[in-house]
Amino acid sequence: MGMTSLQTLTKRLKPQFTNRSMSKQIQHALAPEKMAVVGAGLVGSLWALMLAQRGHHVDVFERRPDPRKGTYKGGRSINLALSDRGWRALEKAGIAHAVREIALPITHRTMHATDGSLTRQPYGLPNAKGKFNDPQCIYSVSRALLNRLLVEESEKHQYVNYRFDHRCVDMDLESKKLTLEKADGKQHMQTFDRIFGTDGAFSRVRDRLMRTDRFDFAQRYLTHGYKEIEMRPSANGDFKMEADALHIWPRGEFMLMGLPNPDGTFTCTVFAPYDGPNGLNGLDSDDAVMTYFSTHFSDVIPLIPDFTKQWLANPTSSLVMTQCYPWHHGDSICLMGDASHAIVPFYGQGMNSGMEDCSVLSELLDAMNSPQDWANTMQQYTALRKPSGDAILELALRNYIEMRDKTGDPSFLLRKKIEAKLAAKFPGRWLPLYSQVTFSHTPYEQALKAGKRQDRIMEKVLAQEGIEDDWDRPETFESILNAWESDSA
Numbered sequence: 486m487g488m489t490s491l492q493t494l495t496k497r498l499k500p501q502f503t504n505r506s507m508s509k510q511i512q513h514a515l516a517p518e519k520m521a522v523v524g525a526g527l528v529g530s531l532w533a534l535m536l537a538q539r540g541h542h543v544d545v546f547e548r549r550p551d552p553r554k555g556t557y558k559g560g561r562s563i564n565l566a567l568s569d570r571g572w573r574a575l576e577k578a579g580i581a582h583a584v585r586e587i588a589l590p591i592t593h594r595t596m597h598a599t600d601g602s603l604t605r606q607p608y609g610l611p612n613a614k615g616k617f618n619d620p621q622c623i624y625s626v627s628r629a630l631l632n633r634l635l636v637e638e639s640e641k642h643q644y645v646n647y648r649f650d651h652r653c654v655d656m657d658l659e660s661k662k663l664t665l666e667k668a669d670g671k672q673h674m675q676t677f678d679r680i681f682g683t684d685g686a687f688s689r690v691r692d693r694l695m696r697t698d699r700f701d702f703a704q705r706y707l708t709h710g711y712k713e714i715e716m717r718p719s720a721n722g723d724f725k726m727e728a729d730a731l732h733i734w735p736r737g738e739f740m741l742m743g744l745p746n747p748d749g750t751f752t753c754t755v756f757a758p759y760d761g762p763n764g765l766n767g768l769d770s771d772d773a774v775m776t777y778f779s780t781h782f783s784d785v786i787p788l789i790p791d792f793t794k795q796w797l798a799n800p801t802s803s804l805v806m807t808q809c810y811p812w813h814h815g816d817s818i819c820l821m822g823d824a825s826h827a828i829v830p831f832y833g834q835g836m837n838s839g840m841e842d843c844s845v846l847s848e849l850l851d852a853m854n855s856p857q858d859w860a861n862t863m864q865q866y867t868a869l870r871k872p873s874g875d876a877i878l879e880l881a882l883r884n885y886i887e888m889r890d891k892t893g894d895p896s897f898l899l900r901k902k903i904e905a906k907l908a909a910k911f912p913g914r915w916l917p918l919y920s921q922v923t924f925s926h927t928p929y930e931q932a933l934k935a936g937k938r939q940d941r942i943m944e945k946v947l948a949q950e951g952i953e954d955d956w957d958r959p960e961t962f963e964s965i966l967n968a969w970e971s972d973s974a
């Protein structure tokens with residue numbers, strides 16, 4: 486892979502500050518400022534810590550109660566897949582070791598066919614000998630535990646102050662003043678040097694930016710939604726299915742997915758259209774749910790004895806996508822995480838890309854040499870991250886079709902086998918799209934472009950007569966690599 490666009494841009498703009506030790510000295514020479522972070526979710530709590538580590542005083546405003554009190558579970562999906570882009574940001578903040586304690590490694594996908602047969606597919610790539618000795622993994626983490634840990638770790642820093650039960654209701658852009666409302670309805674105002682909007686897909690900070698000239702915003706809902714049910718451990722506390730796998734029941738237009746949790750449970754999620762013959766809206770009675778599961782997911786029925794009860798009790802949730810531009814305002818307001826790019830969850834990259842926003846902005850700040858550079862830095866941040874946000878949305882939408890429709894398809898599985906062998910035999914010459922998105926820091930837009938080139942080539946290869954039997958020949962690999970090297974469109 487070539488140099489990332491961030492590295493290129495940083496080099497081009499500030500060649501004198503690419504040396505890390507020099508950029509550290511400059512960082513410490515910058516005056517501490519009063520920063521506001523609006524939203525203490527997964528991105529806001531991490532970014533608060535990263536700002537405080539630079540010597541800034543950070544107030545974090547969160548509309549919800551303290552996640553360490555009560556039984557708050559985090560609102561949306563119960564667990565999440567954490568991968569390399571997220572880990573890199575956590576490492577930069579010095580808290581990856583703490584997160585590792587609550588993370589469960591997942592080495593492969595296991596596909597469940599309608600007849601109950603299983604197909605396994607590793608996430609990582611084999612070594613040159615075709616072995617998976619030290620497999621690449623994604624990690625399952627509980628949303629609630631991770632959020633709590635991020636709040637706790639950041640709060641250890643003397644410069645970070647959390648204000649729970651504080652909803653941001655308005656923001657004055659010129660004076661950088663936030664209007665904050667407490668749980669009792671009382672409002673007060675507070676002024677800051679800079680404000681970071683990490684308040685999620687329905688961001689209030691972004692709402693305010695939408696009233697500025699030439700600010701673009703688009704929101705769409707997927708016509709599909711999701712519902713979660715829990716598979717509890719067996720009587721002796723063991724997982725009921727392989728614990729190092731993400732389980733998928735691909736059924737064409739819809740699917741069931743099972744992601745394990747460290748406590749022995751699986752969070753099982755059905756993603757399906759709202760309407761139509763297999764739509765979520767029609768699954769509103771014991772009989773309808775029983776028929777749906779026995780037709781499509783019969784092997785799950787003995788593993789979740791109360792599945793109909795859970796199904797009817799749990800909410801159906803929608804999937805929203807938002808895009809906006811720019812991601813900053815002048816030198817003082819910046820959007821990060823879902824506030825700037827809410828995507829569908831099918832690549833497991835929403836949080837990871839939000840955490841990558843943190844590491845990218847942090848690297849840009851490393852290269853900054855005076856407070857006057859904030860405007861320039863925020864502009865660079867938008868320039869780098871907006872294309873990445875758009876690309877990961879497209880990738881995630883494509884991956885929904887792949888997961889629900891193609892993972893059970895023999896031609897798809899053959900493609901995966903060929904690509905894994907190619908990558909192992911010719912390292913650096915062919916990296917499958919999944920690996921680029923999940924296990925690399927290649928900007929998403931570059932990965933998407935490369936993925937489209939790979940699709941064009943592999944479509945032709947898979948159309949060859951007899952490829953199922955003679956794919957593992959040197960000529961096949963040579964022809965793919967030649968096509969790759971000559972297809973530069």
Ligand SMILES: Cc1cc2nc3c(=O)[nH]c(=O)nc-3n(C[C@H](O)[C@H](O)[C@H](O)COP(=O)(O)OP(=O)(O)OC[C@H]3O[C@@H](n4cnc5c(N)ncnc54)[C@H](O)[C@@H]3O)c2cc1C
Pocket residue numbers: 523524525526527528529546547548549561562564565566567651652653654683684685686687688689711821822823824830832833834835836837838839
């Ligand atoms: C079903 C599902 C599965 C997913 N799986 C994955 C996965 O496997 N891997 C992955 O990387 N991503 C996944 N995601 C995406 C991930 O959940 C989000 O990208 C991530 O939560 C974004 O973090 P955030 O901090 O930007 O926003 P949020 O987590 O939404 O946090 C925003 C915070 O701001 C607070 N807030 C909102 N408004 C205000 C206000 N006015 N004032 C003060 N506070 C406010 C909210 O209470 C919240 O705490 C999934 C999403 C869904 C829906």
